[in-house]
Amino acid sequence: MALRKEHRIGRHATLLVLADDESEQQALINGLEWKWCSGKVGSMEAQKVVAAIETAAKQHGLIQNDVYREAHALYHTIMEALHGITRGQMQLGSILRTVGLRFAIVRGNPYESEAEGEWLAVALYGTIGAPVKGLEHETLGLGINHI
Structure with missing residues (x-):
């Protein structure tokens, strides 16, 4: 089966992470029967990035706590996005x-x-670099996985 052009999930995630505010995010996802959330994380440890994203997904009902395949799919999706970042x-x-x-x-x-x-x-967007203010650069990563 073909992807629906207007339902490109990776494109929507990327546009959401690049949006300047929540009203712009709402406009991007309006009309789609999808679940979504966004947030921020900063760390020198990859596991803290993973934990922040998993926690947000659980809190916003994007994955079910007691269904392993959903947590597993999310984990691999995060890892793919982190590979792009790093x-x-x-x-x-x-x-x-x-x-x-x-x-x-x-x-x-x-x-x-x-x-x-x-x-x-x-989708992940932000900065990566040495732990010195001003010595970082922009970065963008995207992961997509089936549940």
């Missing part, structure tokens, strides 16, 4: 890097057929 080197603090990120999580079906089921997208 250019494939998943280390942060141990090699003197820190991140300041905004994130957006979207859950929905991007396909024409409902039988394709739901998918997750995680």
Whole structure:
């Protein structure tokens, strides 16, 4: 089955994370029957980034706490997005890097057929660099996975 052009889940997650405020985010997702949330995280530890995104997803009902496959799908989606942020080197603090990120999580079906089921997208945008103010640069990562 084909992707619906207007339902590109990764594109929506990326636009949400780049949006300047919540009203702009609402306008981007308006009309779609998808769940979504956004937030911020900054850390020198990748596991704290993962934990912040997982916590937000649980608090906003994007994944069910007691359904392992949903948490597992989210984990792999986050890891894929982090690979984009860290250019494939998943280390942060141990090699003197820190991140300041905004994130957006979207859950929905991007396909024409409902039988394709739901998918997750995680977009990350912010800065990465040495733990010295002003010595960072922009970064963007995206992960998409089926549930």
